[in-house]
Structures are given as structure tokens and as C-alpha cells.
Amino acid sequence: MNGKATSNRTKLERGRGALGPALELVHTGRAPTRAVLTAELGVTRATAGAVAAELEALGLIRVDSRPAAAAGSQGRPSHRLSIDEAGPVVLAAQVHGDGFRAALVGLGGRTVATAPTCAPVAADPAQVLGEVVAAGAALLRRSGRRCVGAGLAVPSALAEPEGTALNPLHIAWPAGSPVRDVFAERVRDAGITGPAFTGNDVNLAALAEHRHGAGRGARHLLCVATGHRGVGGALVLDGRLHTGSSGLALEVGHLTVSPEGRPCHCGSRGCLDVETDPLAFLLSAGREPGPEVSLLQQSRELLRSEYDDPAVRRAGAELVDRLGQGLAGLVNILNPDRIILGGLHRELFAADPERLRAVVADRSLWGRSGGVPILGCALDHNSLVGAAELAWQPVLDDPLTALA
Amino acid sequence: MNGKATSNRTKLERGRGALGPALELVHTGRAPTRAVLTAELGVTRATAGAVAAELEALGLIRVDSRPAAAAGSQGRPSHRLSIDEAGPVVLAAQVHGDGFRAALVGLGGRTVATAPTCAPVAADPAQVLGEVVAAGAALLRRSGRRCVGAGLAVPSALAEPEGTALNPLHIAWPAGSPVRDVFAERVRDAGITGPAFTGNDVNLAALAEHRHGAGRGARHLLCVATGHRGVGGALVLDGRLHTGSSGLALEVGHLTVSPEGRPCHCGSRGCLDVETDPLAFLLSAGREPGPEVSLLQQSRELLRSEYDDPAVRRAGAELVDRLGQGLAGLVNILNPDRIILGGLHRELFAADPERLRAVVADRSLWGRSGGVPILGCALDHNSLVGAAELAWQPVLDDPLTALA
């Protein structure tokens, strides 16, 4: 007993520097066993063992002594690594046009508990954020698990480093609301431990897809999505979100994709925003948008149930062509190695994948030689999971300090 | 004597990990003294001293024991750090439409020796690169200094990771020429020690400006330049060139900047390429481009000597407006914290800086709140210096290994 404790002490004091990278490997599913961890970290088995033991001692991961399923290869089977199901969680929150919601998310991007969506969103950010944090705090109390931080996804560009919402979309918040500070304050007031972070929803969706979804393994990942009105973009470079020097990067909505197109409030014509969002789809298909459900839902319904209608089909093809034009422009500038589409763009793409791929390849320089892989997003609630990623980041960077 | 040698040994074996960062600080002029180095590295004085001593022992920098000029502050003056003037150099080479040339470049971006420009550029890359390497080798022999690598700047996008020239501009090389391999081979054959690198000239100019020129201190630096025909772009993110996943990033020439504009070979109209290059300027000013000197020289001459002519002035303003439109589009996507212009764009900007600044601020989202600083490039031969940076990079990353 005593000897075991002593050896544990020894282990605990080793491998501090590699702790973060090791946890990130387990977190993103790239280190299923200790042997793989050893190889991925490029360290000795002794160091990897010490690191894994310390992460286990911190309650973050589990090291199975007996490998459940024997690996097909010969030699001694390696210990299986997994996220500790009883480990800490983070509070993830999202505000969007249809309401707001809170969830608890563990390591590995696993949603542990979700509160029902609340609607509508009041005009006062402080009130809404207070309610969503309260919902999260209730989930936390019920779960009895430790909380190490909180993340919030908002449908607005955020000025960096202030964290004020520049253009809240589909919610009646005033532009310039200090959402980052307000959220942090509400989190603190609710007695939730750990730091609080706020990010743009499309950026966070991209981050989540990169770590746990359709973007895994991509070096330069471009995400483009349209929800209700307008188009959002995000870029993950070498595993890190690129938000630009003041948080305004990837404002892709005003790329010109149709010189003769619809007028846009920006003063130009044929912007991606007004040519490829759900409203543009409905108008192109000759439908009158109704007020009862969201434009996105109406568009989805149209695409699903009336795709036989030539007008709908033609409208879809038109939007795909415009979207392809915009993506090609982005490809020429950013040269990503993968593109992920969200919202209506994902559905349009799914309806005719080859058309979009062809347009992008045709309009981008040297697109013929290869072509960028295009995929639909693969995660449910990816903005929520992305918000959780923000909160997990300090733990991934330095577990010892973050959990101290 | 013996004691001194022993203490030197001790110093030499310390501070290995911080060696690269320290050299980079001196290289980029951010560590003029040992005290500043200590602060920038965030280490103790002892460690910084050991690092500086080892870099001096490697022949890379010099540590002046007596500070030349007393600093205005009180306390003991710190030892001055400088690049060792007798230290190693790298071979830098550049090929462009008007010829090719070789130079020797030391640390700190200082050009040590330059061979005269040779013209014209033959159609065979192997021949041209053989000649330019031979010119560099001659410089090396004459200088008697140690060479630790070679870098080449070419006017073409390079496919990564192959290093083949995709679209050689203004030189009669076949598309797809394996310039990186050919250059490396010629360098090896000439008996030049150290690895050989090849990059796009605009990218390398951006890198040089970031480290030694108008881009110093910028986090996200965007460079746009026009030489003879077409427009090139480059992006430095957190000190590293962003070339995209296959080397094709920042192909900015086909951004639409004038929907009703001139037709472009890409099939579209009003591309940045055909609207803002020297040919566009001459045509807009109503001048017939002559064959005797380059389009860039004709444009510069026109701008310098006939700026009183209303037609020239109007043409300049038109180009600035188009360029501003393109830059605004890039700002919306990349959100850089500084923009540097090269070639004719620099001259047009210098002729009326406020006009371009106003257009960019007006056309970019939230441009009013701040506005991106725009500057002309500040370095002579920035592509050449950038090519040298490529060759220095291994030394900056790990001096001990690179010089072994």
C-alpha cells in the first residue's frame, strides 16, 4: 500500500510538459491506447505511462488495465484509454434566433445533459444569459459533477479582444452588447467554477467539427453555413480558430457571386448573403415566405417534399452555382484542404453533391488538379459542442494549472 | 585558463532549448541587448547569458562587453547584442521577368554581396538555375564565408509539397517545372553546403517585410503587389507564411472588383488582375504600352512625370478604387492587422494614401471602427531577402542541429 502510494507520487511528478498534448489526443480520439499515445507523443513508454497515470489521477481519463477486445496484432495488448465518464464537465450555452439552451459537455465532445430549448430570446442580453446560466447551473446540481468552465455561442461577430457583439442576428440584442463580460459575470454569480468564454456560433461549429466531426484530420478547414438570413464562415488553421486580428475574419457574406444579382444592404449587388441564404432559395423557387416557421425550416421542407417541382429544382441549382462561385473565391484565397457546409448549404449540397463540387473545381484556379473535398457537417449541436471546446481549452493546454 | 575553459563548457551546455527563439529575437532586431533578451525570452539572466554565450561561440552573434553608447537609464548598462559580421551566410537567388540574380545574405536580413542581374532568362529552368547558383558560388568563394543554405524566389505559384512551378509569369519556363528539386540539385552539385529551399516571390517578399521591413510586429500581415501583369498576394500569420494546404493560397488576382470591367482570361469580368495591374493603368490613362521597357517601368514613369495630366490622375484614382475594393474583400475574409503594398500598388498608394484608406474602410465591414493600417513595402530586394529567410529558418529553429 505504502509502496504503491510512493510509486504513484513518483509518477505524478513526471510528464508534466506532455500532459496537455496527451489529453488532447485522447480528447480528439486520436489515442485509443497507451501504445498509440506513446507513438503520437513521440516519447518513451515510461513517459507516456506516467502521463496517462497522472491524467487518470486527475480524474480526466481512464486507463483500462484489461483491454476489452484483443487487438488483432500479436504482442502484449495495450491498455485502452478513454474519457472518464465521471470526470468534470463544462457548461455549454447557445443563443440563437429560435431560442436559447444550456448543456453539460464532457471531454471528447460528449453531451452529458441538455436542458430544453427556451424561447423566445428577450431583448436584454443580461436577462437571457442569466436564464441560460441558471438552466445550466440546475443541470450541474442534478448531475453532481465538477464544472471546470463555461462556453457560450452567440449568432454574432464578436469584436476582439473586447468580446462585444457587433451584429446580433435574429435576436433583438443591441449591437455592441458586451456579451462576453455579461456571460462571465452571470457564470460567476451563479457560483459556477472555472473561466467563461464566448464565441461566434459558426466559428464554434467549425471548431467542433474539426475536433469531433467531419473536419477531423484536416489541416486547414473552411466552414460555410447559412441559418436564417445571411451566410457565416469560419476557418480552423492547424487546429486553431482563425478569428483575425480583431475577430472579424471570415465575414464571407459580401463576396460577389452574381454581378447582376439582388441588391444587398451593403450597397453592392449579388452578395453571397442575399444570393444563397434561405430567403433567396424561397424567392428563387417562387414561394412566398410565410411568417409561421423559420425560413430555414420552410426551405428544408421545400427541398424535402417538393424537389420534384422543376422550379424548386432550378432554384436549388441556381443557389448551388452561386455558392460554388463563393466557395471558389474562398478556395483561391485560403486554399483549405477541406470544406464543411452547414445549415441550408448542407442540404443543398446533399441534394446534388456533384454539381457543387464541379462548380468549385471549375471556378477555382487549378481546381482540376484534385479539387477540395466538400462535406456536410456531421455533428448535432455543433455550436454547443464548440462552445464547450472553448471552455475545455485551458484544460487541454495545461491540465494541472486548469484543475488546480 | 583551464578554469575559464571549464566555465565555457558549462555555459555551452546550457540553454539549448531557448537557443532558437533567442537567435530569432536578435535576427529580427527585437533583442538589442542581453537585458532585453532576458525579458523577451522570459527566462532568468543566467539562462539568457548562457544562451547568448553559446550563440556567440557558434559564430552567429557578437556580445559586446563594453556598451558603445550609454543608455539613458540608470543602473549597469547591458551588453549589446549584434549579428556577427563574419558569421555564416546563405545564398539567395531570384528569378523574374527581367532577369535573375544571386546574393549572399547574413543574419538580420543584411545583404553581404550581390551579383549583377543577368538577363534574359532562358527557357530551360535547369540552365538558368545552374547559372544563378554558379554566380552565387562565385560570390561565396570570394567572400570566404561559411554557407549554411540556399533560397530561391520564383515568380510562380508553387505546388506543395512537390515544389513545381504552376504558372511561371513573364519567364518562358514550362508550367509544372520541378524548380524546387532542380534548384536543390544545382546547389548540391555546386558544392554548396546546407539545404535548399524555393518559394514564391510575393510570399517571400511578405516574409522579409514581416521580419525586417514594414511588417515588423504585425500578427496577421497581408501583402498585395503587382509587378508586370497580374496581382500577387501573401499572408503571414503569427510569423509563419500561410501558403495553404497545397501552396495555392492568396491567389487574389481573380477577386471581382468591377462587375462591368474588362474581360479576364479566367472567364469572368473585372478581376483584380486585369483591373489594377500596370497594363490596366496604362490603358486607363489612354497610353499605348510600348515594347521597349517593362510595363511597370512605363507605369512608374507615367505616374512620376505626368501626374499633372488629368487623364493620368483619373486613371490612378480608378485603379486605387478597384484595388481598395479588392483589399476590402480580403479584409472581410482575413481581417489582417496590417496591409503592405508592393510594385505599382505601392506607388499608386503613395500618390494618394488617403483615397485608398478611405475606400478600404468604406467597403469593409465595420471598417469605420479603426481601419486597417496600409503601408508601402520598405525593403529593397525583399524577395531576395525573403528567399534568404527560407534558408535561415532551420538555423533559427535549431541552431545547434543546423550548424552541426
Next chain:
DNA sequence: GGCAGTTTGTTCTTGCGCGGCACAAACAGG
């Protein structure tokens, strides 16, 4: 000129993270 105060350089000790090695453990196959 002398003295206090400040900043920097140097030496020595200490700690600790990790590589390397030897050995034990767990599997497959003959």
C-alpha cells in the same frame, strides 16, 4: 570624492522532466 540606489552579469546549487536501460508481463503461434 564618497555613498546609496539601481540594474545587470556571474557563479553555484537545486530541482525536475524525460531519455535510456533492464526486466517483467501479456499475448500469438508453432
Next chain:
DNA sequence: CCTGTTTGTGCCGCGCAAGAACAAACTGCC
């Protein structure tokens, strides 16, 4: 049951850097 292979563990030592104590070089004041 033995061999070969792969993985986990305990132990040693090395290299890197922090910290403390001291020396050195300069400013400003008396």
C-alpha cells in the same frame, strides 16, 4: 511449453533552467 513480439514498470542519470547570493557597472545626490 517455448519462442518471438509488443507493452508496462522501476531505476538511473543527464541536461536544462530556476533561484539565490554575490560582484560589477553605472546614475544621482550630498
